[in-house]
Amino acid sequence: QVQLQESGPGLVKPSETLSLTCTVSGGSFSDYYWTWIRQTPGKGLEYIGYIHYSGSTNYNPSFEPRVTISIDTSKKQFSLKMSSLTAADTAVYYCARVDYFDKNGNPGGDWFFELWGRGTLVTVSS
Amino acid sequence: ETVMTQSPATLSVSPGERVTLSCRASQSVTTTLAWYQQKPGQPPRLLIYDASTRATGIPARFSASGSGTEFSLTISSLQSEDFAVYYCQHYNNWPLTFGGGTKVEI
Numbered sequence: 001q002v003q004l005q006e007s008g009p010g011l012v013k014p015s016e017t018l019s020l021t022c023t024v025s026g027g028s029f030s031d032y033y034w035t036w037i038r039q040t041p042g043k044g045l046e047y048i049g050y051i052h053y054s055g056s057t058n059y060n061p062s063f064e065p066r067v068t069i070s071i072d073t074s075k076k077q078f079s080l081k082m083s084s085l086t087a088a089d090t091a092v093y094y095c096a097r098v099d100y101f102d103k104n105g106n107p108g109g110d111w112f113f114e115l116w117g118r119g120t121l122v123t124v125s126s
Numbered sequence: 127e128t129v130m131t132q133s134p135a136t137l138s139v140s141p142g143e144r145v146t147l148s149c150r151a152s153q154s155v156t157t158t159l160a161w162y163q164q165k166p167g168q169p170p171r172l173l174i175y176d177a178s179t180r181a182t183g184i185p186a187r188f189s190a191s192g193s194g195t196e197f198s199l200t201i202s203s204l205q206s207e208d209f210a211v212y213y214c215q216h217y218n219n220w221p222l223t224f225g226g227g228t229k230v231e232i
Contacts, residue, residue: 045170045213045224060221061127066156094169103176111217112160114181 004095004117017083018124020118022095024076029053033098033109034078036069038091039084039109039119046091051078052100085124092119128153128216132225136226139230143204147228149197149214161190161199164227173212174199176183204230 008020034102036048049059051069059067064099066083096113103110129152139145149159157177162170172181174190177197187202201208209232214225 043214047222047224058220061220091232096169110159110175111222112172112175112215113162113170114172119169 002115004097004115006093006095006117006120008093008120008122010121011125012085014086014124015126017081018085018089018122020080020093020095020120020122021077022079022098024078029073029076031100033100034071035096035098035113036080036111037094037096037116039094040088040091042088048080048082050098052062072118087124090122090124092121094119112123127221128155128218128223130214130216130223130225132212132214132228133180134228135226136229136231138232139204141204141206142232145201145204145230147199147212147230149192149199149225151195151216151218154194155216155218157193158216159184159190159192159197160215160217161188162213163208163210164213170213201230 003025005023012018014042030053033050035050039045047060048063049069051057051071057069069079071078095117097115098109098111102108131150133148159177161174163173164170173184173188177192178190192198197226209230211227211229213227
């Protein structure tokens with residue numbers, strides 16, 4: 001059974017950079033888009049961005065240019081770095097998976113999220 | 127950016143009742159619309175995709191419809207485990223966006 005597990009610091013200071021990692025256990029790593037989503041009390045669920053096995057990325061303009069998503073295929077991990085943190089970045093951060101092929105078998109995926117990690121709470125505070 | 131608006135924010139219902147939740151998009155998203163259920167301390171759970179297709183393992187009491195800008199999720203007979211927050215999400219274009227949620231409470 002495929003599982004996603006987020007890891008990283010629970011507390012980060014304002015203006016610092018957050019680094020989170022999502023570890024994928026079980027299943028293929030190459031046939032998916034690997035995504036970060038967060039949930040804040042104020043703005044609810046927000047799509048942050050994705051990375052594919054090939055290294056291609058897509059970011060929500062709301063988070064560019066302070067976000068970078070990277071991938072380590074040897075470890076079956078992908079990571080999120082978010083800089084210039086403020087209290088508004090306090091959130092539960094989730095990683096999630098999207099199939100590489102859409103329902104018609106074309107690359108590009110169907111962008112709904114069937115598999116999620118459990119989430120990790122990140123608090124931005126001094 | 128396509129803004130997703132859900133209504134009502136909170137719905138107070140009794141077990142066994144039929145409920146309908148609404149989701150409106152600020153521009154057409156055709157049928158690229160998903161619904162999720164979220165319980166406290168858990169990630170969202172996919173219920174519906176492509177506006178009306180139930181995800182694997184989702185009970186038949188959950189149904190959904192709509193296209194363009196107006197969508198709805200219906201739970202035909204609320205069970206105790208259905209009390210949760212429900213979100214819609216479009217995937218018609220970038221960035222993907224979610225609605226603010228409807229809380230279904232007892």
